[in-house]
Amino acid sequence: MRLGNNLRRCRFDANEMSQADLAEAVGVTRQSIHSIEKGKFVPSTLLALKLAKFFNKTVEDIFFIIEIE
Amino acid sequence: MKEHSRTLIWICIILASLSLAWLGYNSFMYRDIPNILVIQNIYTNFIGYGLLVFFFSHIIINLCGFLSARYSKYMSVAQNVLIVLGAISFIFLLLHFVSLHEIEDDFTNGYPFKSMLKLTWHSQLIMICFFLFSLIYFIILARKSGRMDSTKSISREQIFVTLNIIGIVCSIVGILMVLIYFKFQGIQHSLRRYDIVPYGFIILPYLLVLAGWGIRYYNDRRSGWYDEKQNSNINRSGMVALMVSLPLLMFLTIFCFLKAPASSEQFYISGTITVLWLPFYLFIVLFVFSVTALYNYKNN
Numbered sequence: 001m002r003l004g005n006n007l008r009r010c011r012f013d014a015n016e017m018s019q020a021d022l023a024e025a026v027g028v029t030r031q032s033i034h035s036i037e038k039g040k041f042v043p044s045t046l047l048a049l050k051l052a053k054f055f056n057k058t059v060e061d062i063f064f065i066i067e068i069e
Numbered sequence: 070m071k072e073h074s075r076t077l078i079w080i081c082i083i084l085a086s087l088s089l090a091w092l093g094y095n096s097f098m099y100r101d102i103p104n105i106l107v108i109q110n111i112y113t114n115f116i117g118y119g120l121l122v123f124f125f126s127h128i129i130i131n132l133c134g135f136l137s138a139r140y141s142k143y144m145s146v147a148q149n150v151l152i153v154l155g156a157i158s159f160i161f162l163l164l165h166f167v168s169l170h171e172i173e174d175d176f177t178n179g180y181p182f183k184s185m186l187k188l189t190w191h192s193q194l195i196m197i198c199f200f201l202f203s204l205i206y207f208i209i210l211a212r213k214s215g216r217m218d219s220t221k222s223i224s225r226e227q228i229f230v231t232l233n234i235i236g237i238v239c240s241i242v243g244i245l246m247v248l249i250y251f252k253f254q255g256i257q258h259s260l261r262r263y264d265i266v267p268y269g270f271i272i273l274p275y276l277l278v279l280a281g282w283g284i285r286y287y288n289d290r291r292s293g294w295y296d297e298k299q300n301s302n303i304n305r306s307g308m309v310a311l312m313v314s315l316p317l318l319m320f321l322t323i324f325c326f327l328k329a330p331a332s333s334e335q336f337y338i339s340g341t342i343t344v345l346w347l348p349f350y351l352f353i354v355l356f357v358f359s360v361t362a363l364y365n366y367k368n369n
Contacts, residue, residue: 029226031366032298040369041298
């Protein structure tokens with residue numbers, strides 16, 4: 001099981017926002033956004049909620065579980 | 070860009086220009102080495118004043134280079150090069166000072182001093198490279214200052230990366246110095262009191278960057294020291310540093326114990342290793358920690 005996300009799509013839907021601008025908005029570094037998008041880093045609940053709030057979506061709209069057999 | 074940042078940039082441009090001019094003067098005077106080192110007059114005194122100027126210029130330029138991270142969105146590579154070059158040049162400034170002192174001593178006692186003379190010129194060259202690079206860097210920064218925007222996320226990222234790069238550079242220099250000391254002086258050599266001082270200077274650039282981070286944190290307390298990914302990377306690196314350094318130090322202690330000379334059917338350990346284990350351990354931990362932190366930050 002691992003965490004998937006639609007963060008990249010959300011950014012593009014929000015006027016093709018850059019990773020740096022999103023990082024600035026939620027108070028993390030650009031590298032953190034990059035790692036979350038790539039699925040290398042699992043964000044905390046707080047950051048996931050911040051991201052959802054920023055895009056005006058629910059956490060489940062952005063993050064989902066990928067089942068691996 | 071804030072007005073005081075622009076002032077700092079101009080201070081750095083002036084300091085770099087002044088240092089370059091002074092390096093030119095010193096190079097001109099060094100043609101008469103070693104005679105000028107034993108003569109006391111106004112011209113030779115200026116060489117000493119120059120070393121003081123270089124010392125403070127290094128500290129101010131490095132600190133400004135570090136603080137300019139926020140405004141150098143398009144110059145992050147150049148900024149990292151500046152800080153790394155600054156750290157190397159600072160270490161060579163100290164070696165420059167030592168080499169001049171050694172040349173004077175050797176000349177007075179009639180010993181050869183060719184290798185020290187080489188070190189003097191090499192350190193002079195590295196300092197010229199640093200001041201020239203910083204001059205170009207700050208001129209470009211001053212020209213771009215009107216167009217630049219500031220982002221906290223970029224700045225925090227650069228601080229983290231820069232701190233770890235400086236950590237790697239300082240620790241490599243420190244480890245090499247300890248190993249060279251062991252190689253030439255031997256494990257049982259008694260340590261002189263001033264032998265320990267250079268290790269303090271080697272760690273100084275890292276402490277300066279750390280101080281710069283502290284200043285930035287004080288100015289922007291809301292965003293914290295580092296974000297959650299950096300926090301996770303630091304935790305993981307701390308664990309790796311502990312796992313690597315402890316067995317290494319255990320091995321080193323056993324090695325030194327077995328190599329120590331026997332006296333009255335008892336083993337004793339004395340000399341260099343009893344004191345130098347601390348800088349050695351410190352630099353090993355710093356190296357492993359910085360490398361893993363940087364690797365995790367880029368790849369995980």
